[in-house]
Amino acid sequence: MAAEAAGTRMTQNQIAQTQIHNIGYRTYDGPRLGRAYARRSLFSQSLRGAYGLGRSAKSKVLPMLLFAVMCLPAAIMVAVAVATKANDLPVDYTRNAILMQAVIGLFIAAQAPQTVSRDLRFRTVPLYFSRPIERVDYVLAKFAAMASALFILTAAPLVVLYVGALLAKLDFADQTKGFAQGLVSVALLSLLFAGIGLVVSALTPRRGFGVAAVIAVLTISYGAVSAVQGVAFDQQSTGSIQWFGLFSPITLIDGVQTAFLGATSAFPGREGPGAGAGTVYLLVVLALIAGSYAVLMRRYRKVGL
Amino acid sequence: MIATESLSKRFPRVTALDRLSLDIGPGVTGLVGANGAGKSTLIKILLGLSPATEGTAAVLGLDVATSGGAIRERVGYMPEHDCLPPDVSATEFVVHMARMSGLPVTAARERTADTLRHVGLYEERYRPIGGYSTGMKQRVKLAQALVHDPQLVLLDEPTNGLDPVGRDEMLGLIRRIHTDFGISVLVTSHLLGELERTCDHVVVIDGGKLLRSSSTSDFTQTTTTLAVEVTDSDAHPDGTEAVRGALLAAGITLHAGVEEGLPGAGHILLVEAAGERTYDVVRDTVAGLGLGLVRMEQRRHHIAEVFKTPAQAPEPVSERAAAWAATAAAQQNGGGSHGS
Numbered sequence: 001m002a003a004e005a006a007g008t009r010m011t012q013n014q015i016a017q018t019q020i021h022n023i024g025y026r027t028y029d030g031p032r033l034g035r036a037y038a039r040r041s042l043f044s045q046s047l048r049g050a051y052g053l054g055r056s057a058k059s060k061v062l063p064m065l066l067f068a069v070m071c072l073p074a075a076i077m078v079a080v081a082v083a084t085k086a087n088d089l090p091v092d093y094t095r096n097a098i099l100m101q102a103v104i105g106l107f108i109a110a111q112a113p114q115t116v117s118r119d120l121r122f123r124t125v126p127l128y129f130s131r132p133i134e135r136v137d138y139v140l141a142k143f144a145a146m147a148s149a150l151f152i153l154t155a156a157p158l159v160v161l162y163v164g165a166l167l168a169k170l171d172f173a174d175q176t177k178g179f180a181q182g183l184v185s186v187a188l189l190s191l192l193f194a195g196i197g198l199v200v201s202a203l204t205p206r207r208g209f210g211v212a213a214v215i216a217v218l219t220i221s222y223g224a225v226s227a228v229q230g231v232a233f234d235q236q237s238t239g240s241i242q243w244f245g246l247f248s249p250i251t252l253i254d255g256v257q258t259a260f261l262g263a264t265s266a267f268p269g270r271e272g273p274g275a276g277a278g279t280v281y282l283l284v285v286l287a288l289i290a291g292s293y294a295v296l297m298r299r300y301r302k303v304g305l
Numbered sequence: 306m307i308a309t310e311s312l313s314k315r316f317p318r319v320t321a322l323d324r325l326s327l328d329i330g331p332g333v334t335g336l337v338g339a340n341g342a343g344k345s346t347l348i349k350i351l352l353g354l355s356p357a358t359e360g361t362a363a364v365l366g367l368d369v370a371t372s373g374g375a376i377r378e379r380v381g382y383m384p385e386h387d388c389l390p391p392d393v394s395a396t397e398f399v400v401h402m403a404r405m406s407g408l409p410v411t412a413a414r415e416r417t418a419d420t421l422r423h424v425g426l427y428e429e430r431y432r433p434i435g436g437y438s439t440g441m442k443q444r445v446k447l448a449q450a451l452v453h454d455p456q457l458v459l460l461d462e463p464t465n466g467l468d469p470v471g472r473d474e475m476l477g478l479i480r481r482i483h484t485d486f487g488i489s490v491l492v493t494s495h496l497l498g499e500l501e502r503t504c505d506h507v508v509v510i511d512g513g514k515l516l517r518s519s520s521t522s523d524f525t526q527t528t529t530t531l532a533v534e535v536t537d538s539d540a541h542p543d544g545t546e547a548v549r550g551a552l553l554a555a556g557i558t559l560h561a562g563v564e565e566g567l568p569g570a571g572h573i574l575l576v577e578a579a580g581e582r583t584y585d586v587v588r589d590t591v592a593g594l595g596l597g598l599v600r601m602e603q604r605r606h607h608i609a610e611v612f613k614t615p616a617q618a619p620e621p622v623s624e625r626a627a628a629w630a631a632t633a634a635a636q637q638n639g640g641g642s643h644g645s
Binding site (some may be wrong): 024025026027028030031032033034035037038041042045054056118119122123126127128129130131132133134154272 | 352354358374375377378380382384385386387388389390391393397401402404405406407408409412416419423431449454485486487
């Protein structure tokens with residue numbers, strides 16, 4: 001009986017504990033970490049968001065799938081190289097991104113609108129600007145997050161290749177140099193593609209339009225450049241091939257890495273630019289990155305509040 | 306809390322604010338104006354997001370031109386328009402906004418749970434915002450403005466789109482922000498009536514100019530109108546007329562039926578309330594005639610009524626005054642079209 005009574009009392013206590021008490025309003029006296037902290041938080045939230053982390057299960061599918069598609073060929077090539085005891089990897093570090101450009105294009109087309117269009121479409125942007133954070137913080141955080149997401153996507157297969165190459169006991173100095181050149185190349189590519197993707201998607205609050213527009217900009221420019229280069233190659237006009245490469249993002253990266261990062265050009269007849277033309281390529285790439293930042297800053301001046 | 310000194314904001318085509326000088330103390334302050342009167346422009350300047358063309362403004366003692374960031378850390382803002390992404394839950398959204406205000410992650414989570422409870426969101430806070438009613442969305446918008454425990458919140462049309470019950474709940478919540486939370490409030494609306502009951506002080510602006518700034522009791526004394534509806538009885542087949550005659554005999558001022566066109570308008574008497582006494586007189590008159598009192602309630606005023614100067618308001622109501630108020634309303638609407 002006593003035990004039973006104690007049991008009853010326990011239950012009553014538990015019930016009492018589960019009640020929600022109105023404890024009144026509590027003020028906050030803790031730290032306020034200010035702009036830099038808010039910018040970092042926005043960066044990490046956007047970067048995680050680009051891979052669907054912290055979002056619904058549905059939104060994780062595409063980025064994770066594309067990430068797997070990027071890494072799988074690298075893993076297969078490594079496996080082949082180890083198994084056949086090859087003297088070199090089947091693909092150059094600098095070549096991987098060019099080969100996988102369709103996957104990179106899909107990733108930026110899907111994730112850039114997600115990163116910026118939601119805030120524009122649902123008019124959340126004014127809420128950011130009513131806080132210590134400013135326009136420059138918002139644009140920097142979003143730009144850096146998108147570029148980092150792309151860098152993770154493009155650098156991961158290079159890491160797989162590099163680790164595989166070391167496991168296959170290929171020449172260490174040679175592989176490390178190639179790996180480093182590859183990393184510089186994909187870093188430039190990430191900045192360039194992030195800039196173009198964000199500018200295109202920030203111009204439209206509709207996500208669907210953004211996706212279509214990014215794909216269109218990337219594929220149409222590349223298609224047109226390849227076609228013109230092909231014609232020029234058929235016409236034996238080899239000198240002009242290198243200049244046409246200036247008109248599409250992926251051929252720009254191709255040109256820069258051919259000139260400065262020891263890559264073999266994917267242009268027809270491998271007619272990549274030399275150091276002189278390469279400088280022009282590099283300047284155009286840097287101008288495009290700076291230009292996209294400037295356009296984004298302009299764009300957000302209009303939508304604040 | 307807020308002080309402005311000949312604050313002007315001119316756009317190439319319109320003047321949104323015209324030498325506006327205000328001094329707003331702690332408490333709940335209503336900012337009333339028609340659409341385009343300059344309310345939103347004023348809020349933008351107070352948040353330090355838009356430079357004033359002329360004049361100065363200070364919020365919490367900080368100059369808006371130089372200390373925008375420090376002001377925005379201590380001020381909350383609830384915009385008039387929708388601003389919520391539909392695919393995240395209220396909790397996730399408010400936590401994110403708390404971090405954007407500089408709160409560390411754990412503090413952001415705690416404050417979010419507290420604040421959502423205070424604005425009246427419980428289990429539904431874990432569901433995506435897309436499925437919320439307008440009233441719940443307004444509460445989320447209010448929560449994100451309060452989550453970092455500001456000293457002052459700027460609420461832009463918080464009752465927009467709410468039904469009468471939702472309106473009353475929101476107004477009650479706004480009152481509590483000051484009385485229970487100790488946070489001062491600047492709330493805008495184009496309805497004077499609803500602010501009267503909530504605010505300590507009301508500022509009326511029109512065309513970017515200060516029209517009137519006074520404590521709420523001043524407004525109440527001159528502008529309260531009671532709507533009275535009574536039943537008919539066998540002794541008085543037209544109860545409304547009987548009460549009208551009795552009230553006029555008792556020296557009570559009646560307004561003309563401004564609400565023509567509304568169903569049942571002919572059966573509603575608009576009584577000028579001169580204080581507590583009027584309520585008693587109406588009650589006693591109706592009871593004395595043996596009629597049933599269907600309702601007696603305060604009318605929500607339209608901003609146009611502010612244009613009635615105290616000298617004109619108590620004047621026995623005539624067709625002329627009603628027409629005058631209507632003209633004022635028309636001017637209001639016309640004035641609203643050139644706003645920002």
